[in-house]
Amino acid sequence: MTDTAAAPAATTIVFLLIPGITQLDFTAPAQALCRMPGALLVSAAASRDPIATDSGFSILPTDDFASCPQADILCVPGGHGVAEALGDAATIDFIARQAAGAKWVTSVCTGAFLLGRAGLLTGKRATTHWAYAHLLPLVGAEPVTARIVEDGNLVTSGGVTSGLDFALTLIGRLHGDAVAQAIQLAIEYDPAPPYIGGHPDRTPPAITAGLKARVYDAAAERMERALIGPLGSSRSRSDGR
Template identity: 45%
Template structure:
């Protein structure tokens, strides 16, 4: 039996939020992975990489796993009725409803985080309570059939967690080995607590415009 996994692909998606879990999901036996958008068309990621959706909302099958990646493009999705309705529709029957990075805010806008524990990027975690969620500063957080991941690179850990739930730990370990996922970063600088305040400030400055827009949108909502 083939399990259908759909990742929302949209203009301004953070490509690693999408491509990292895609690689994990597509490497597992028994999966069919879809890049889902309003239409089958080219899409430009937040960092300029051209991607292409593979199935439209109208033609998308019922998904066993729905995943919403993050990126600056999620700001437009927060008030996009077509996108939010599609997410709600798929969430009714999906085995797991998931997100990577700021994709959890889109799940929140769809009303799927109320009373739930959830994770997101460290620079957006303070937004989660606005959607009725309990913000959890962890790399992968599960609450029932909701699985959310922290920022960007946590999408690999998240996807391996999902594969273990779907197919068992041995399959997840096999995929991890095939991808040689044995992270050993050159710097301990992946979290604000690991770096000096000036580096935190520099990172925040690079994300300031998108965050300011997000704050205005959420204030309107």
């Protein structure tokens, strides 16, 4: 007897890549989502040149903005490069065009601000990395302290590692809990961190204060300046500026 079971419908998942991306914002959800039935993973950037990550290596996009297919799921990762990307008209236009036809619009970490610059967070509940959450009202969003926040077809997630939780949550919505749990098992996502913490609510205050002073106070100020600044004209990212 032949197997007449229908193949799962194809789902095109488009990840935006920008210079300075936090690689785990992209690679963690991509690792789970690529195992979803029918998944077709696409990574798009302004050009097909290698994209430098924050980890000292680069990622090669599969497409540029012009060749990228329409996303069923659009995912916008974050990173320290977001502040510059907020002023790039071509990047923001790409997000807006893709979001208009996507079934799901999602972000990881500070990628939420790129969604916001594209006008996609107005009146929406959203989350982002804890160090930047106070800036969400600047893009019209209602900040929510949570690892994953769903508002209609919009799904935002917190910092870096929360992208994996977001991916499994979305897989569960699309294919059911059993499929999501099987993928979680396949990648052995069974976190048992060596320290209690990972969020200011559960981390010793001195550690949080020290990290903010060393990294995130200045980074959040830079993000704020970018958010209140104008959207710049479209230009190539390959010029190094």
